Amino acid sequence: MKQKILELLKEQEDYLSGQMISEKLHVSRTAVWKAIKQLKEEGYVIDSVNNRGYRLVEAADVMNEAEVVSQLATNWLGRPLRYFDEIDSTNEYLKREAAGGLIHGTVALANEQTAGKGRLGRSWSSPTGSSIYISYLLRPDIAPIHASMLTIVAALATARAIEDTTGLNAGIKWPNDIVVNKHKVCGILTEMSSDMDRIQYVIVGIGVNVNMTEFPEEIKETATSLRLETGEVVRRAPLVAKMLFFFEHYYELFLKTEDLSGLLADYNAHLVNKGKQVRIVERTGEWTAIAEEMDEKGELVVTLPDGTKKNIISGEVSVRGLYGYV
Ligand code: BTN
Numbered sequence: 429m430k431q432k433i434l435e436l437l438k439e440q441e442d443y444l445s446g447q448m449i450s451e452k453l454h455v456s457r458t459a460v461w462k463a464i465k466q467l468k469e470e471g472y473v474i475d476s477v478n479n480r481g482y483r484l485v486e487a488a489d490v491m492n493e494a495e496v497v498s499q500l501a502t503n504w505l506g507r508p509l510r511y512f513d514e515i516d517s518t519n520e521y522l523k524r525e526a527a528g529g530l531i532h533g534t535v536a537l538a539n540e541q542t543a544g545k546g547r548l549g550r551s552w553s554s555p556t557g558s559s560i561y562i563s564y565l566l567r568p569d570i571a572p573i574h575a576s577m578l579t580i581v582a583a584l585a586t587a588r589a590i591e592d593t594t595g596l597n598a599g600i601k602w603p604n605d606i607v608v609n610k611h612k613v614c615g616i617l618t619e620m621s622s623d624m625d626r627i628q629y630v631i632v633g634i635g636v637n638v639n640m641t642e643f644p645e646e647i648k649e650t651a652t653s654l655r656l657e658t659g660e661v662v663r664r665a666p667l668v669a670k671m672l673f674f675f676e677h678y679y680e681l682f683l684k685t686e687d688l689s690g691l692l693a694d695y696n697a698h699l700v701n702k703g704k705q706v707r708i709v710e711r712t713g714e715w716t717a718i719a720e721e722m723d724e725k726g727e728l729v730v731t732l733p734d735g736t737k738k739n740i741i742s743g744e745v746s747v748r749g750l751y752g753y754v
Contacts, residue, residue: 429455430463431494437474437484445481489639491539491560491664499669504533505564505676512536514556516543518563519619519633526621526629532567537668544635547617553647558640560664563633564675570686572622575630576742577726579604579618581682582632584695585674586614590636592674593667594658599700601749602719602728603742606636607700610752611652613637634671638662650753689724696721706730706747708740719747 432453436444449460464482468474470492473485493511500506508531515521518536520543525534538561541554554561566578583604590598590606590613599607606614614636621628637643637653639661654662681690688695696702701719708715708730717730717738727739728747740747 429453429459430466431498433460433463434467434472434484435498437482440483443475443477443480443483448481489661489663489665491537491668493537495665496537496668499666501669501673502676505679506535506672507533509535509537512538514538514540514542515561517541517545517633518561519545519617519631522563522565522629522631523619523621526565526631530565530629532565534565535562535672536565537562545617545633546615546635552615552617552635553644554635555640559638559653560634560636560668560671562635562668562671563631564672566630566632566679568627568630568683570627570683572620572625572627574686575620575622575627576618577682577688578630578632578679579616580688580695580722580726581678581691582616582618582634582675583614584691584698585678586616586634586636586671587698588674588694589667589670590614590654592670594654594662596654596657598698600695600698601753602699602701602722602747603726607753608652608654608657610700612647612650612753613652613654613657632675636667636671638664638667685724687724688722688726692722692724701728701747701749704749706749709746709748 433449436449446457446460450457464474471490475483475485493509497509515538518538521536540556541561544552544554546552580603583600587598587600587606596608601607604616605612617633620630639655640653643651678691704719705716706719717732720729722728727741730738730740732738
Protein backbone atom coordinates (compact mmCIF):
# COMPACT_ATOMS: atom_id res chain seq x y z
CA MET A 429 0.00 0.00 0.00
CA LYS A 430 2.79 2.40 0.98
CA GLN A 431 4.48 1.55 -2.30
CA LYS A 432 1.29 2.21 -4.30
CA ILE A 433 0.82 5.61 -2.63
CA LEU A 434 4.41 6.44 -3.43
CA GLU A 435 3.85 5.57 -7.08
CA LEU A 436 0.72 7.75 -7.21
CA LEU A 437 2.60 10.67 -5.66
CA LYS A 438 5.48 10.24 -8.09
CA GLU A 439 3.10 10.36 -11.05
CA GLN A 440 1.41 13.53 -9.80
CA GLU A 441 3.14 16.91 -9.94
CA ASP A 442 0.47 18.77 -7.99
CA TYR A 443 -1.22 17.89 -4.70
CA LEU A 444 -3.17 14.64 -4.52
CA SER A 445 -6.00 14.58 -2.02
CA GLY A 446 -6.32 11.90 0.65
CA GLN A 447 -9.83 11.26 -0.63
CA MET A 448 -8.55 10.60 -4.15
CA ILE A 449 -5.84 8.22 -2.92
CA SER A 450 -8.28 6.31 -0.72
CA GLU A 451 -10.72 5.91 -3.63
CA LYS A 452 -8.05 4.81 -6.09
CA LEU A 453 -6.57 2.23 -3.73
CA HIS A 454 -9.84 1.24 -2.02
CA VAL A 455 -8.52 1.91 1.45
CA SER A 456 -9.67 4.21 4.28
CA ARG A 457 -8.47 7.81 4.69
CA THR A 458 -6.90 6.80 7.98
CA ALA A 459 -4.91 4.07 6.27
CA VAL A 460 -3.66 6.63 3.73
CA TRP A 461 -2.69 9.01 6.50
CA LYS A 462 -0.79 6.25 8.32
CA ALA A 463 1.07 5.19 5.20
CA ILE A 464 2.07 8.80 4.48
CA LYS A 465 3.36 9.11 8.04
CA GLN A 466 5.48 5.98 7.52
CA LEU A 467 6.86 7.29 4.23
CA LYS A 468 7.88 10.51 5.98
CA GLU A 469 9.61 8.49 8.67
CA GLU A 470 11.55 6.63 5.97
CA GLY A 471 12.89 9.96 4.74
CA TYR A 472 10.54 11.04 1.93
CA VAL A 473 9.71 14.73 2.11
CA ILE A 474 5.94 14.98 1.63
CA ASP A 475 4.13 18.26 1.91
CA SER A 476 0.59 18.01 3.37
CA VAL A 477 -1.79 20.93 3.01
CA ASN A 478 -5.33 21.07 4.41
CA ASN A 479 -8.00 20.71 1.71
CA ARG A 480 -5.41 20.03 -0.99
CA GLY A 481 -3.72 16.81 0.07
CA TYR A 482 -0.22 15.51 -0.36
CA ARG A 483 2.71 16.28 -2.64
CA LEU A 484 6.05 14.48 -2.90
CA VAL A 485 8.66 17.22 -2.57
CA GLU A 486 11.77 15.13 -2.59
CA ALA A 487 12.39 11.46 -2.98
CA ALA A 488 14.97 10.91 -0.26
CA ASP A 489 17.89 8.53 -0.43
CA VAL A 490 15.69 5.62 0.56
CA MET A 491 17.03 2.21 -0.31
CA ASN A 492 14.85 -0.81 0.18
CA GLU A 493 13.63 -3.72 -1.91
CA ALA A 494 10.54 -1.97 -3.30
CA GLU A 495 12.43 1.21 -4.19
CA VAL A 496 15.10 -0.71 -6.14
CA VAL A 497 12.78 -3.26 -7.74
CA SER A 498 10.44 -0.53 -9.01
CA GLN A 499 13.38 0.95 -10.97
CA LEU A 500 14.91 -2.29 -12.26
CA ALA A 501 15.32 -2.54 -16.01
CA THR A 502 16.96 -5.98 -16.11
CA ASN A 503 15.75 -9.32 -17.42
CA TRP A 504 17.36 -11.62 -14.87
CA LEU A 505 19.83 -9.79 -12.63
CA GLY A 506 18.28 -8.82 -9.30
CA ARG A 507 15.37 -11.17 -9.82
CA PRO A 508 15.14 -11.99 -6.99
CA LEU A 509 16.69 -9.20 -4.96
CA ARG A 510 17.20 -9.82 -1.26
CA TYR A 511 17.47 -6.66 0.80
CA PHE A 512 18.83 -6.42 4.35
CA ASP A 513 18.88 -3.49 6.75
CA GLU A 514 21.87 -5.20 8.32
CA ILE A 515 23.91 -8.29 7.45
CA ASP A 516 27.40 -9.59 8.20
CA SER A 517 28.50 -9.50 4.54
CA THR A 518 26.45 -9.76 1.35
CA ASN A 519 29.15 -12.05 -0.14
CA GLU A 520 28.97 -14.35 2.90
CA TYR A 521 25.19 -14.37 2.78
CA LEU A 522 25.11 -15.55 -0.83
CA LYS A 523 27.81 -18.10 -0.11
CA ARG A 524 25.74 -19.59 2.72
CA GLU A 525 22.61 -19.67 0.60
CA ALA A 526 24.20 -20.82 -2.66
CA ALA A 527 24.28 -24.44 -1.50
CA GLY A 528 20.51 -24.28 -1.04
CA GLY A 529 20.17 -23.65 -4.76
CA LEU A 530 19.85 -19.88 -5.14
CA ILE A 531 19.33 -19.08 -8.78
CA HIS A 532 21.69 -17.35 -11.20
CA GLY A 533 21.10 -13.60 -10.98
CA THR A 534 20.11 -13.49 -7.31
CA VAL A 535 21.30 -10.25 -5.72
CA ALA A 536 21.91 -9.46 -2.05
CA LEU A 537 21.86 -5.78 -1.09
CA ALA A 538 22.45 -4.28 2.34
CA ASN A 539 22.17 -0.95 4.10
CA GLU A 540 24.89 -1.95 6.55
CA GLN A 541 27.47 -4.75 6.89
CA THR A 542 28.82 -5.77 10.26
CA ALA A 543 31.67 -7.81 8.80
CA GLY A 544 32.27 -6.33 5.34
CA LYS A 545 35.19 -8.00 3.56
CA GLY A 546 37.76 -6.40 1.30
CA ARG A 547 40.44 -8.00 -0.85
CA LEU A 548 43.55 -9.63 0.58
CA GLY A 549 41.81 -10.46 3.86
CA ARG A 550 41.19 -6.81 4.68
CA SER A 551 37.92 -5.55 6.10
CA TRP A 552 35.62 -3.19 4.18
CA SER A 553 34.22 -0.31 6.18
CA SER A 554 30.42 -0.63 5.87
CA PRO A 555 28.58 1.95 8.01
CA THR A 556 24.82 2.14 7.96
CA GLY A 557 22.73 4.13 5.52
CA SER A 558 25.40 5.78 3.45
CA SER A 559 26.72 3.35 0.88
CA ILE A 560 25.97 0.41 -1.36
CA TYR A 561 26.98 -3.11 -0.35
CA ILE A 562 25.83 -5.50 -3.01
CA SER A 563 26.66 -8.99 -4.31
CA TYR A 564 25.60 -10.87 -7.42
CA LEU A 565 25.29 -14.65 -7.51
CA LEU A 566 26.22 -16.00 -10.95
CA ARG A 567 26.32 -19.52 -12.31
CA PRO A 568 28.09 -19.09 -15.64
CA ASP A 569 28.87 -22.07 -17.83
CA ILE A 570 32.46 -20.97 -18.46
CA ALA A 571 35.92 -22.28 -17.66
CA PRO A 572 36.85 -21.56 -14.01
CA ILE A 573 40.04 -19.78 -15.12
CA HIS A 574 37.90 -17.18 -16.89
CA ALA A 575 35.85 -16.29 -13.81
CA SER A 576 38.19 -13.48 -12.74
CA MET A 577 37.12 -11.61 -15.87
CA LEU A 578 33.75 -11.09 -14.20
CA THR A 579 35.44 -8.65 -11.85
CA ILE A 580 36.39 -6.59 -14.86
CA VAL A 581 32.85 -6.81 -16.22
CA ALA A 582 31.64 -5.50 -12.84
CA ALA A 583 34.17 -2.67 -12.76
CA LEU A 584 33.13 -1.38 -16.16
CA ALA A 585 29.41 -1.74 -15.42
CA THR A 586 29.71 0.06 -12.09
CA ALA A 587 31.80 2.88 -13.56
CA ARG A 588 29.19 3.40 -16.30
CA ALA A 589 26.38 3.41 -13.71
CA ILE A 590 28.19 5.98 -11.56
CA GLU A 591 28.75 8.22 -14.58
CA ASP A 592 25.15 7.90 -15.71
CA THR A 593 23.66 8.71 -12.32
CA THR A 594 26.05 11.41 -11.11
CA GLY A 595 27.62 12.93 -14.20
CA LEU A 596 31.08 12.36 -12.65
CA ASN A 597 33.97 10.88 -14.61
CA ALA A 598 34.57 7.44 -13.15
CA GLY A 599 37.91 5.88 -14.05
CA ILE A 600 39.08 2.32 -13.54
CA LYS A 601 42.41 1.53 -11.96
CA TRP A 602 43.32 -1.84 -13.43
CA PRO A 603 41.98 -4.31 -12.81
CA ASN A 604 38.95 -3.29 -10.79
CA ASP A 605 39.09 -0.28 -8.47
CA ILE A 606 36.88 2.62 -9.48
CA VAL A 607 38.35 6.05 -8.94
CA VAL A 608 37.01 9.57 -9.13
CA ASN A 609 39.53 12.42 -9.09
CA LYS A 610 42.32 9.97 -8.22
CA HIS A 611 40.55 8.57 -5.15
CA LYS A 612 38.86 5.20 -4.71
CA VAL A 613 35.04 5.16 -4.60
CA CYS A 614 34.40 1.49 -5.20
CA GLY A 615 35.99 -1.89 -4.57
CA ILE A 616 35.09 -5.32 -5.90
CA LEU A 617 35.65 -8.71 -4.30
CA THR A 618 34.95 -11.75 -6.48
CA GLU A 619 34.80 -15.21 -4.94
CA MET A 620 34.25 -18.55 -6.63
CA SER A 621 33.41 -22.13 -5.81
CA SER A 622 34.29 -24.61 -8.53
CA ASP A 623 35.43 -28.09 -9.48
CA MET A 624 38.47 -28.48 -11.74
CA ASP A 625 36.46 -27.79 -14.87
CA ARG A 626 33.09 -26.54 -13.73
CA ILE A 627 31.95 -23.48 -11.80
CA GLN A 628 29.43 -23.98 -8.99
CA TYR A 629 28.98 -20.28 -8.51
CA VAL A 630 30.73 -16.94 -8.67
CA ILE A 631 29.89 -14.14 -6.25
CA VAL A 632 30.76 -10.63 -7.34
CA GLY A 633 30.64 -8.28 -4.33
CA ILE A 634 30.72 -4.54 -4.86
CA GLY A 635 31.06 -1.75 -2.32
CA VAL A 636 30.41 1.82 -3.47
CA ASN A 637 31.09 4.78 -1.18
CA VAL A 638 28.01 6.86 -1.91
CA ASN A 639 27.17 9.35 0.86
CA MET A 640 30.01 8.73 3.32
CA THR A 641 31.73 11.90 4.48
CA GLU A 642 34.24 10.33 6.85
CA PHE A 643 36.57 7.39 6.43
CA PRO A 644 38.66 5.21 8.74
CA GLU A 645 42.20 6.49 9.33
CA GLU A 646 43.86 3.84 7.08
CA ILE A 647 41.97 4.89 3.94
CA LYS A 648 41.43 8.59 4.65
CA GLU A 649 44.03 9.69 2.09
CA THR A 650 42.98 7.36 -0.70
CA ALA A 651 39.18 7.10 -0.46
CA THR A 652 36.37 9.38 -1.50
CA SER A 653 32.60 9.18 -1.94
CA LEU A 654 30.16 10.24 -4.63
CA ARG A 655 28.71 12.81 -2.24
CA LEU A 656 32.10 14.38 -1.57
CA GLU A 657 32.82 14.54 -5.30
CA THR A 658 29.44 15.91 -6.43
CA GLY A 659 28.74 18.05 -3.34
CA GLU A 660 25.25 16.54 -3.19
CA VAL A 661 23.49 13.60 -1.59
CA VAL A 662 23.34 10.83 -4.19
CA ARG A 663 20.29 8.56 -4.19
CA ARG A 664 21.34 4.93 -3.92
CA ALA A 665 18.31 3.10 -5.33
CA PRO A 666 18.56 4.53 -8.88
CA LEU A 667 22.31 3.88 -8.83
CA VAL A 668 21.79 0.24 -7.82
CA ALA A 669 19.22 -0.18 -10.61
CA LYS A 670 21.75 1.23 -13.12
CA MET A 671 24.56 -0.97 -11.79
CA LEU A 672 22.43 -4.05 -12.38
CA PHE A 673 21.36 -2.85 -15.81
CA PHE A 674 24.92 -2.26 -17.03
CA PHE A 675 26.23 -5.47 -15.47
CA GLU A 676 23.60 -7.53 -17.25
CA HIS A 677 24.47 -5.79 -20.51
CA TYR A 678 28.24 -6.30 -20.28
CA TYR A 679 27.89 -9.82 -18.84
CA GLU A 680 25.94 -10.87 -21.91
CA LEU A 681 28.60 -9.36 -24.17
CA PHE A 682 31.29 -11.23 -22.20
CA LEU A 683 29.47 -14.57 -22.53
CA LYS A 684 29.34 -14.30 -26.32
CA THR A 685 33.10 -14.77 -26.60
CA GLU A 686 34.01 -15.83 -23.05
CA ASP A 687 36.60 -13.09 -23.07
CA LEU A 688 36.66 -9.31 -22.81
CA SER A 689 36.93 -8.47 -26.51
CA GLY A 690 33.41 -6.99 -26.62
CA LEU A 691 34.15 -4.70 -23.67
CA LEU A 692 37.69 -3.63 -24.51
CA ALA A 693 36.95 -0.27 -26.10
CA ASP A 694 34.69 0.86 -23.25
CA TYR A 695 37.03 -0.51 -20.59
CA ASN A 696 40.17 1.06 -22.01
CA ALA A 697 38.38 4.38 -22.40
CA HIS A 698 37.97 4.35 -18.60
CA LEU A 699 41.46 3.06 -17.76
CA VAL A 700 43.20 5.66 -15.60
CA ASN A 701 46.57 3.88 -15.71
CA LYS A 702 46.82 4.35 -19.45
CA GLY A 703 50.10 5.97 -20.51
CA LYS A 704 51.13 6.31 -16.86
CA GLN A 705 54.15 4.98 -15.16
CA VAL A 706 53.31 2.11 -12.84
CA ARG A 707 55.34 0.21 -10.33
CA ILE A 708 54.85 -3.52 -10.57
CA VAL A 709 55.31 -5.25 -7.24
CA GLU A 710 56.12 -8.94 -7.66
CA ARG A 711 57.27 -11.52 -5.16
CA THR A 712 60.69 -11.44 -6.80
CA GLY A 713 61.10 -7.67 -6.80
CA GLU A 714 59.75 -4.33 -8.00
CA TRP A 715 60.13 -2.61 -11.34
CA THR A 716 58.54 0.25 -13.26
CA ALA A 717 56.89 0.35 -16.67
CA ILE A 718 54.40 2.36 -18.71
CA ALA A 719 50.86 0.95 -18.67
CA GLU A 720 49.32 0.65 -22.12
CA GLU A 721 45.93 -1.07 -22.29
CA MET A 722 44.09 -4.08 -21.02
CA ASP A 723 43.76 -6.96 -23.50
CA GLU A 724 40.88 -9.37 -24.11
CA LYS A 725 42.16 -11.76 -21.46
CA GLY A 726 42.05 -9.02 -18.83
CA GLU A 727 45.84 -8.67 -18.73
CA LEU A 728 47.54 -5.29 -18.53
CA VAL A 729 49.97 -4.66 -21.36
CA VAL A 730 52.96 -2.59 -20.21
CA THR A 731 56.05 -1.26 -21.96
CA LEU A 732 59.33 -1.86 -20.16
CA PRO A 733 62.14 0.74 -20.10
CA ASP A 734 63.93 -1.18 -22.92
CA GLY A 735 60.86 -0.86 -25.13
CA THR A 736 59.66 -4.46 -24.94
CA LYS A 737 56.06 -5.21 -24.08
CA LYS A 738 54.98 -7.50 -21.29
CA ASN A 739 51.61 -8.73 -20.07
CA ILE A 740 50.77 -8.42 -16.40
CA ILE A 741 48.33 -10.92 -14.94
CA SER A 742 46.14 -9.65 -12.15
CA GLY A 743 46.45 -11.58 -8.94
CA GLU A 744 50.12 -12.27 -9.55
CA VAL A 745 51.25 -8.74 -9.11
CA SER A 746 49.99 -5.53 -7.65
CA VAL A 747 50.28 -2.38 -9.66
CA ARG A 748 50.76 0.84 -7.76
CA GLY A 749 50.82 4.23 -9.34
CA LEU A 750 53.91 6.25 -8.69
CA TYR A 751 51.96 9.47 -8.28
CA GLY A 752 49.26 9.36 -5.62
CA TYR A 753 46.65 6.68 -5.50
CA VAL A 754 46.22 6.33 -9.26
C1 BTN B 1 38.25 -4.17 -2.07
O1 BTN B 1 39.00 -4.51 -1.14
O2 BTN B 1 38.54 -3.24 -2.83
C2 BTN B 1 36.98 -4.95 -2.32
C3 BTN B 1 35.84 -4.49 -1.44
C4 BTN B 1 34.54 -5.23 -1.68
C5 BTN B 1 33.44 -4.80 -0.73
C6 BTN B 1 32.12 -5.41 -1.06
S1 BTN B 1 30.79 -4.67 -0.15
C7 BTN B 1 29.69 -5.90 -0.72
C8 BTN B 1 30.46 -7.21 -0.69
N1 BTN B 1 30.37 -7.81 0.62
C9 BTN B 1 31.56 -7.85 1.24
O3 BTN B 1 31.75 -8.30 2.39
N2 BTN B 1 32.50 -7.33 0.44
C10 BTN B 1 31.96 -6.90 -0.84
